[in-house]
Amino acid sequence: MTNPNQMTIAAARDALRKGDLSAVDLTMSCLTAMDAGDDLNAFVHKTPDIALTQARAADVRLKAGGAPDLCGIPLGIKDLFCTKGVASQAASKILAGFKPEYESTVTTKLFDAGAVMLGKLNMDEFAMGSSNETSCYGDVINPWKIDDRKLTPGGSSGGSAAAVAADLCLGATGTDTGGSIRQPAAFTGITGIKPTYGRVSRWGIVAFASSLDQAGPMTKSVRDAAIFLRAMCGYDAKDSTSANIPVPDFEAALTGDIRGKKIGIPKEYRMDGMPAEIEALWQNGVAMMKDAGAVIVDISLPHTKYALPAYYVIAPAEASSNLARYDGVRYGHRAKLAAGDGITEMYEKTRAEGFGPEVQRRIMVGTYVLSAGFYDAYYNRARKVRALIKRDFELAFEAGIDAILTPATPSSAFGLGEMASADPVEMYLNDVFTVTVNLAGLPGVAVPVGLDAKGLPLGLQLIGRPWDEAGLLNHAYVLEQAAGFVAKPAKWW
Amino acid sequence: MSIDTATARKVAKLARIRVQEADLPKLAEQLSGILGFMEQLSEVDVTGIEPMVSVTPMRLARRADVVSDGNIQAQILANAPDAREGFFAVPKVVE
Numbered sequence: 001m002t003n004p005n006q007m008t009i010a011a012a013r014d015a016l017r018k019g020d021l022s023a024v025d026l027t028m029s030c031l032t033a034m035d036a037g038d039d040l041n042a043f044v045h046k047t048p049d050i051a052l053t054q055a056r057a058a059d060v061r062l063k064a065g066g067a068p069d070l071c072g073i074p075l076g077i078k079d080l081f082c083t084k085g086v087a088s089q090a091a092s093k094i095l096a097g098f099k100p101e102y103e104s105t106v107t108t109k110l111f112d113a114g115a116v117m118l119g120k121l122n123m124d125e126f127a128m129g130s131s132n133e134t135s136c137y138g139d140v141i142n143p144w145k146i147d148d149r150k151l152t153p154g155g156s157s158g159g160s161a162a163a164v165a166a167d168l169c170l171g172a173t174g175t176d177t178g179g180s181i182r183q184p185a186a187f188t189g190i191t192g193i194k195p196t197y198g199r200v201s202r203w204g205i206v207a208f209a210s211s212l213d214q215a216g217p218m219t220k221s222v223r224d225a226a227i228f229l230r231a232m233c234g235y236d237a238k239d240s241t242s243a244n245i246p247v248p249d250f251e252a253a254l255t256g257d258i259r260g261k262k263i264g265i266p267k268e269y270r271m272d273g274m275p276a277e278i279e280a281l282w283q284n285g286v287a288m289m290k291d292a293g294a295v296i297v298d299i300s301l302p303h304t305k306y307a308l309p310a311y312y313v314i315a316p317a318e319a320s321s322n323l324a325r326y327d328g329v330r331y332g333h334r335a336k337l338a339a340g341d342g343i344t345e346m347y348e349k350t351r352a353e354g355f356g357p358e359v360q361r362r363i364m365v366g367t368y369v370l371s372a373g374f375y376d377a378y379y380n381r382a383r384k385v386r387a388l389i390k391r392d393f394e395l396a397f398e399a400g401i402d403a404i405l406t407p408a409t410p411s412s413a414f415g416l417g418e419m420a421s422a423d424p425v426e427m428y429l430n431d432v433f434t435v436t437v438n439l440a441g442l443p444g445v446a447v448p449v450g451l452d453a454k455g456l457p458l459g460l461q462l463i464g465r466p467w468d469e470a471g472l473l474n475h476a477y478v479l480e481q482a483a484g485f486v487a488k489p490a491k492w493w
Numbered sequence: 494m495s496i497d498t499a500t501a502r503k504v505a506k507l508a509r510i511r512v513q514e515a516d517l518p519k520l521a522e523q524l525s526g527i528l529g530f531m532e533q534l535s536e537v538d539v540t541g542i543e544p545m546v547s548v549t550p551m552r553l554a555r556r557a558d559v560v561s562d563g564n565i566q567a568q569i570l571a572n573a574p575d576a577r578e579g580f581f582a583v584p585k586v587v588e
Binding site for chain 2: 097098099100101196197198211237240241242243244303305306308309310312313320324327328329330331332333334337341342343344345346347348349351352355360361363364365367368369371378380381382383384385386387388390423424425428439440441466
């Protein structure tokens, strides 16, 4: 007998509609699991009162009939989303005490659909990190464990990934600027999709790099991702980059039929020194798509190698601008000032105390590449390379490719602290397979496909055409069915 | 491109982040490492390529230039570390 918190969104939805389960019972089950999961450090602000109020309202709606898919479904919300009256800190000390007076568009849509918020989820500070070790709340622990070591759940949406993998909630929101949904999804054996840039409103989500940021769902199955994503999408006049195009029924697109579809295999993703296990996993994925009737096509995305360096110019540049707003005046932390300190000292001390080392580093890199004399050499050059990276994908899609299959990460989850002495650039390499997708504004999904020899989950990534999340999710569904990944972390927490 | 201590000090100043003098050499070294990684971009032939402005081929949406919100002074100030008499309060600014 599984507990309700272990259900998928799809199964819970069906049970709620049939009356086999109440939203309150489902929510209670998740709240119990959440409290029992404190060792994972995934939930950092719990909202049980809000959850139960929402669950009771959901039960009323469910009884009336015609309730939306997410009505009564308990979710975790990444700390990057502004939630009215509930701490929203982006895992940063500089936003200590901040309680927004408004609700982000995504959480508004979710709540309007009847979803239940269990609490806010841990993450890397300002979504800058790939291991969830830069959070002001401390590290998130991956529920997957193979020895005495504590493993990273990945980042930046590490709390979201750990909470979903450990069944503390049915699904969670994530955000993805360079791989922050897909890499933690792969490290924890769950599904995560970053939609096309412009598909989901960014309004009310703390900005990191505005031209790259997109929110998306992190779930226990591809079907759940389809259900959850639909509820997050849609035009929003409050986000000037929000796309005013119809949102399809992504779940209805999960036919499992990809016969004749062309799957591109980019040769540039076969990196030097790539572990044999990752290569083998990739080949397995290729075989699965082929067995499903897809046509496998070798393709070339020649500028792939330059994606990471371009990303680490563009993202810090945008971050340095976005994070200029944290000045100790309007919200969050302000440093204690010494006698005679003026406003410049207030800014400098506040930002030194409030931002962690990685965030400070990225702000300074961004400041440098945007400074007079270097703007053309770094920032403009990176934006030109970005245009070339996007063109690589456009040419592949123009040649008839429907989706592209790649590894999601260069390894399985590593131990917390193991990268502590590494160069910052070594940590950045975690994003090598995922950043291209953000730079090109494309949808990408990570699907768990197998376990490595150590017993840790590994995922593959599928990249889709712009706005074709429906087709992309159907490919992901085929991969999921073929891989039959059902492993769950053994409960130790 | 190598960053020296003086440049690191200048960047920290521009970013309005106080960095202790003793921490500048390590910061300079880390920034140099990151910028060194970016140097790869100089290998790419970008002749005739326009820098990307928008990743999706769309114009930024415009809205009518009308007041759509307001009269929420208390909400605006609710999260301020220091607010007095309806204003954000900051240390004295003397020019």
